[in-house]
Amino acid sequence: MSPLLYLLAAKLKNMLKRFFRSPGKLIYALFLIAMMALVFFTSGKGDVPNAGALRNANELLAIIIALFGVLFLLITFSGFSEGTSIFKMADVNLLFTGPIKPMRILFYAMAQQLGVSVLTGLFIVFQYNWLNRSYGVNMTGIIAILVGYGLTIFTAQVAAMLIYILTAGSENRRRYVKLGLFVIVGAYALWIVYNLVTAGGSPMTTLVSLSSTLPIKLFPVAGWLGTAAFGISVGNMSAVALGLVLWAAFLAALLFITSKSDQDYYEDVLQSTEKIHKTLEAVKENRTPTSTKVSKVGKSGLGGGWGSSVFWYKMMLENRRQKKFFVGFSELFLALFCLGFGYFTVTEKTGVYPLLGFVAYMQLFSIELKGIGRELTRSYIYLVPEPPFKKLFWGIIESVPGFIITAIVIYVPLGILKNISPEVIAIASLWHVTMCSAVLSVNLLIRRFFGDSSKVLMFFLYVIVLIVAMAPGIALGILLTASGVIGSAASAVPLGDGPYILAVSAIWNLIASLFLIFLSRNMLNYAPTSVR
Amino acid sequence: MTYELLKIENVTKNYGKTVANNNISFSVNAGETAVLLGPNGAGKSTIIKCIAGLLRFSGKIEVCGFDNKSLDAKKRIGYIPEMPAIYELLTVSEHLEFIRRAWRMEDDGYGAEILRRFELDDKANKLGSELSKGMQQKLSIACALVHNPDVLIFDEPLVGLDPHAIKELKLMFRELKAAGKATLISTHMIDSVEDYWDVAHIMMNGSFAATKRADESDASEKSLEELFFEITEGGERE
Incomplete structure (x- = not known):
């Protein structure tokens, strides 16, 4: 057996063995499988929506192409900076220095990455319920979207690596390739803006109709996949064949250029691999990853703070x-994703509740x-002679502006697009x-009592404590509204009237x-x- | 007659405008132990990575007469990185099996011996993820030694090792020397190499500031430590 096949087989075998030896991981996996089965079962057995x-x-x-497109462009463009890496440090130390041809090592890493890419898209499976009810997507369709998601990430990583290999050594090459890509993306952006301006009517309706046009379907990778x-979801096999043929040709071209280019890509991936490794090590050891970026000092001085509030000023300074x-990029991306979800699910009948449920649900993935x-x-924070409650309070306050920004990103555009009253938007925010x-x-409370003992345990506790903490507020809101103490039972749901349940729940959340x-x-x- | 197993000629390595290694030349002969000394940021790890074939550079590096990027050269090199990184999902013994397969070697029992000497034999079935940092470093060394290379390059090899492993590794350095291997060790801890080096290169700002051979010292000459601090701190030392 070739050493690389041996490596893949041994890793797979040990992964499965480790899985069965760790009750926590096994329970987590069973939980996920049960959830998936539940999602499929309940959606499949319920009343099937008619066409x-x-x-x-x-x-x-439009949703699929937008999701694939954002992922593809973000990952591909990372090839111009420090690149992305499909290698681990162990590959660098043991494979790069060994007597194995670089192209074989590249294929090994790509094969491994493909599996990881598909796994990262598992969250798509949990969208089955609403996708089934809204668009009639069946199980095959969900799996097709999941595979498309994985292939998009995989192709983008190969593209990013090739860009890095081709441009790392020459600033001019980097500039020209970047310009070329910007021209393509810019042309698409201008075309979309032109259509939005000339079409009139709802911008979202125009965007949706554009997604079925040939230029968008031909957008590299995202359009094809x-x-x-x-x-596959709608049974249009000619579209499937065309998309897959274009994608396969593109991937083959990427691999061909990689194989014909300078095969000495080791240095190019070394830096990004080392950086990722250091970050992962830091996370494992509960340390803050050391940033390699040089920060500008700018204005010096904390600018305020006395006693425990000094932590807030210090954190603001560090952030600057x-x-x-x-807000980080991932939070902003998540907020935009929620906005998209809200656009397609919020109706007169349902109010903003499906979106709020979705927002709370997505928080589970960003603990x-x-x-x-x-x-x-x-x-x-342990040494400063101040009451611990105040120190924790000021530490948590640092995150609140980020929450406000994400709320604005989600609810304000949604309010404008869906014509929701400002009062409802304010209360939802x-x-x-x-x-x-x-x-x-x-999170803080779980850290207080359980430390960093087990991520799986943390996840379960998190869900339970969150429900215990938030449910009374919702129940109280429903009770007060239903009994007519505030608002009226009839005004609890529609968009135009005040969602009193939410207001009571928000106050409860704060307490x-x-x-x-x-x-x-x-x-x-x-x-x-x-602690250091 | 000496035989240069590792030969570095006019190697320069730039990271953008920063010169990490500036026109470095040296060689390590069969049965010789060379050390690269220098403060942090002197360029030791960069030249080590160049030799291991991980970085591009200008100049020439030969391993047993082969270009260092060739498969022939890689068959003859053992590299111990500064940052031990092993496969989390491979057991200790599987790491060695993987290396043997990659180097196309039958199991001659040497791997088991190394594990025993590093007190890893009872951990043979432990996954990489279950090993402490020190054990990972020992396994990393074992992986570099198991294919019996002619040239060994160690980047800060003693960091993180327990006293027994340090003693064992120092003994191995002597055995490698006796077996005619060329060994290059990069370190910033002079104490760790004081009793087994043949030639020492002191690096500063990407260049060799001084080279000292162990066999040419006489009473009037400065010790390696004195020379090191004279170069790196201008002779000032508490």
């Missing part, structure tokens, strides 16, 4: 020097302590901010957040051993 009740199928095509995945303006998490890895604060506080911080305060009595 007339379904939404415009082109919306689905999006059309193919959509074709790291050029982090309250982290943000700024306060970084602070807890350093000794100062308030609920969003308080819900995110509650999520952060729950629960403060209470959870209070419960967590003793975590500052003793610093964990990992």
Whole structure:
């Protein structure tokens, strides 16, 4: 057996063995499988929507192409900076220095990456319910979207690596290739803007109708794979064949150019692989990854803070020097994704509730302590002679501007597009901010009592504590509204009237957040051993 | 007659406008142990990575007469990186099996011996993810040694090792020397190499600031440590 095949086989075998030896991981996997089965079962057995009740199928095509397109462009363009890496440090240390041809090593890494790419898209499976009800997507269609998602990421990574290999050594080449790509993307952007301006009517309707035009279907990778995945969903096999042929030809061309270019790509991937490795190691050891970027000092001085509030000013200063303006790219991307979801699901009948449920659900995939998490890895928050509740409070406040920005990104455009009253938008935004604060506080509480013992345990506890913390607010809101104490039973759902349930729930979330911080305060009595 | 197993000629490595290695030339003969000394950022790891074939450079590097990027050269090199990174999903013994397969070698029992000497034999069925940092470093060394290379390059090899492993590795350095291997060790800890080096190159700002041979020292000459601090700190030392 070739050494690379041996390596893949041994890793796969041990992964499965480790899986069965670890009850936590096994339970987590079974939980995920059960959830998936539940999603399929409940959606499949329920009342199947008739064709007339379904939404415009082109919306689905637009969603798929937009998702694939954003991913493809983001990953591909990373090839101009530090590149992306499909290698691990062990590959660098043991394969790159060994007597194995570089192209074989490249193919090994690509084969491995393909599996990882598909796994990262598992969240798509959980969208089955609403995709089935809104667009009639069946199980085969969901799997097609999942595979398309994986192939998009995979192709983008190969493209990014090739860009890096071709341009890393020459600033001129880098400029020309970048310009070429910008011209292509810019031409598409101008064409879309031109259509939006000339078509009149709803911009979203125009965008949806554009997605089924030939130019969009021919957009590299995202258009091809999006059309193919959509074709499987709606049974258009000629679209599937065309999309797959174009994609396969493009991938073959990428591989051909890679094989004909300078095969000495080791140096090009070394830097990004080392960076990723250091980041992962830091995360494993509960450390803040060391940034290789040089930060500009700019204006010096904290500018304020006294006692425990100094943490907030210090974190603001750090964020400014790291050029982090309250929200990270992933949070912004998630917010835009939620906005898209809201556009297609919020109706007069349902109100904003499907979107709020979705926003809360998506928080499950971004469990982290943000700024306060970084602070807890350093000794100062334990040493400063201030009440622990106040120190934690100021640490958590750092994240609130980010919550407000994501709320604005989601609800304000949605309000304009869907003609929702400003009062409802304001209350939904308030609920969003308080819900995110509650999520952060729950994280803090779990860290307080369980440390970093098990991510799987954390996940389960997180869900349970979050439900316990937030449910009373929702129940109270329903009770007060239904009994007519506030608003009226009839005004609880529609878009135009005040969603009193949300207002009560938001106030409750705020109280629960403060209470959870209070419960967590003793975590500052003793610093964990990992603190630097 | 000496035989140059590792030969570096006029190697320059730039990262953009930063010169990491500036026109470096040296060689390591069969049965010789060379050390690269220098403060952090002197360019030691860069030249080591160039030799291991991980970086592009201008100049020439030959391993046993072969260009260092060729498969023939790679068959003859053992590289121990500064940052031990092993496969989390391979057991200790599978790492060695993988290396043997990659180097197309039958199991001659040497791997098991190395594991025993590094007290890893009872961890043979442990996954890489279950090993401590120190054990990972020992496994990394074992992987570099198991295919019995002619040239060994170590980048800060003693960092993270326990006293027993340090003692064992120092013993191995002597055995490698006796077996006629060429060994190059990069380190910033002079104490760790003081008793087994043949030639020492002191690096500063990407260049060799001094080269000292162990066999040419006399009473009037400065010790390696004195020379090192004279170069790196202008002679100032507490």
